[in-house]
Amino acid sequence: MPELSLHNIDQISRDISRQEITFSHLLDDLIDHICCDVEYEMQSGLDFLAAYGKVKQKMGSRRLKEIQEETLYAVDLKYRHMKNTMKISGIAGTVLLGFGALFKIQHWPLSGTLMVLGLLILCLVAYPWYTWISWKDEAHITPNFLYLTIGLMLILLPGALINMNLSQTYEEGFYSHQEQQKALYGYLYRNNNSLLISCKDSLNYPAMEQFHSRTAELINYIGGIESGMISQAEGKPGAPVILSNEIIQTETGPAINYPEISKPFQTQPVTDFLLPGSKTREALNALITEYKAFISGLMPGEELSIVSGLLDISLYLPDDLTENSTVSLMSGLHSLELLKNGLLTVESGVLKVIANHK
């Protein structure tokens, strides 16, 4: 039997090593086996290259790698489990994500849960397993791995960015708008109070005082609506709600601590308390109409028209129910804050008029 030269064996070894056979002594097994095969072919008079070519052709190019896979699969129970876990979790995650997307498109319930679950499985189970297995096998980055990584990033990144953007808008937009209204409220409240105090000795003081308490009543009623809405949003059915964090007492009366509201996007409270058709909305309308009537007895027509513009409730709250009209708790609260400030502004104007009565 012809023997291979050192140079020939070297060539074969290099070719096989390139296929990354790393498991145990499989590389030595295969090199020896292929050398023997080549030597066998050379017996019939072929030169090395021709014989080697023939053996390679019989073997196929990707074949050696597959042998290693099969060997690992047969020998290593853990490897088998890992591969199966990866496959199952990969399929499960993709299916969940797909169904979540379908549910979302169809506006069926649970779409969010399905999608989050699918993504979690993909990101926390399938992808780490895949990474681990492929690094164990290959020790370098494969196109498959890159494809998977980029694909996953393409799903995750836009989601994360949108989310960040949303929370930023929320922090900077909503909260600061509410804080502005709060500050304005504090200013108007103190302003009216000091006006009232400065007129304590005036003959008109009792009328001013009476009007002030009427306004305070109305603002109190609105405060009641606010706490009712927050309770409904925060509370669980059947359990009494204690709004110790959400509403705090200040020197200007109860104030809402907006960042403490955990469900700011709920729409049911506004539907139940503020949209046309709800009991409290009817009551609020009636109270404001009454309030307007009360003012009209106190002021001359010209000035009345200026202030009563501020008392048009449709400026603050939707007047008719168009289709799909839902308003989030945060927006509803904002509208009520605007209404309260409107009332304080009216109060300040009216108090000045009363103070100047001769």
Add this chain to the structure above:
Amino acid sequence: MISTELLKGSLKTIVLKLLKENGRMYGYEITRRVEELTEGKIKLTYGALYPVLHKLESDGILITESENFNNRIRIYYSLTPKGDSVVAEKIEELKEFMESLQRIIQPETGLSYA
């Protein structure tokens, strides 16, 4: 030529039997011997042989030694004491299987209704 599908279940036994008879063998030698004994009807491929050899080794049935042969490393496989006891059992099992197959494929003439 016998298909690898048919060979799969009995490959372990074939390898064990050969090692029992010949002491220690290397991979290529096993495939040559199988080919010779079956007159070329059974050809073991790398893909079939090595997963089985490695599996038997990890189960403690085979043991390997490596030797330098003609500028390359040659891995010899031989039975461990544990493997020795397994061989007879495996062969018995295969024989039984062949007899059962025989009965299915060639029913005894006397029992045939034809």
